[in-house]
Amino acid sequence: MDLRFHGDRELASGLVDLAVNVRTAPLPAWLAEPIAASLADLSRYPDQGPARAAVAARHGRPVEEVLLTAGASEAFTLLARLASTALVVHPQYTEPEAALRACGARVDRHILRADNGFRLDVGSVPHDYLVLGNPTNPTSVLHPAEDIARLARPGRLLVVDEAFADTVPGEPASLAARRDVPGLVVVRSLTKTWGLAGLRLGYLLAPPGVVASVAQHVPPWNVSTPALAAMLACASPSAVAAEHGIAIELAGQRAHLIAALRQVPGVTVVGEPTSSFVLIRVPDGTRVRRALRERGFAVRRGDTFPGLGADWLRLAVRDTATTDAFVQVLTDVMEAAHVG
């Protein structure tokens, strides 16, 4: 299984992108302008100070508890060095496991069950590093904050991938502001909602001692000046309010997609999707995925996620016109199976 396969590998020119969970709306002026202005200042080495302080304030934490990274993915790479025995809760984004294996950690998998709606059911385990996503990619399931917090133990790092937390209005299950949970590390991304995957910006929030040990391995100037300008802008109260508005709009678009999918014969939506993507199950998924490609739509294959297989497909939530066009094609593809 290729843990380093990501949705961008599904894309090709001319295909409508339902494979990558990054918002594609144009950047608002309050975000585009500071990024553009920063280009006049590239002869200087980046200064993380203002962005780090702004991120700390956004989550109500001291700056010593914030480490800025080139996307959430860099955070997983850096954190993996601290693990010796790791438990990865799947299905989830595969980069944390790939990073752990690259660092030589012993990795075990805990697979959540589809017939249980992919709900969290991790019991007592001995590992010193436990990683899970919330809301989880690709299932779109949101675990209650308390169910996650109770997995903390002294001597364990509990790493929660909150790359998509801002897609849920009000972030009800986020642990980002929690300072009372021992060993809790929250990883956040700014590449999704703000459509900045190419700029690489994210951060982790953790106890000061964890931040200090991770920081020893951070390459100098790991976050570029334009990325820092974007981080500063995205941490402002008005940006957080805008994020909330986007999440509410997304919820309407997702409800539209789910209602349409439920009308398509043979398609099952599992669990209760909460984020910017929806996981479906279809018979003969490889044929369906290929037929969708031939008809102009790229969707994310499920068989590179531990715990899923070829009959699982992940769909990005897009505007309702794109959804309607897609669901029409999906219906044709599913009906063709019955005719053939």
Ligand SMILES: Cc1ncc(COP(=O)(O)O)c(C=O)c1O
């Ligand atoms: C759940 C999850 N976490 C983290 C990431 C990585 O995000 P970033 O672009 O910030 O590295 C992704 C990217 O697909 C993801 O799906």
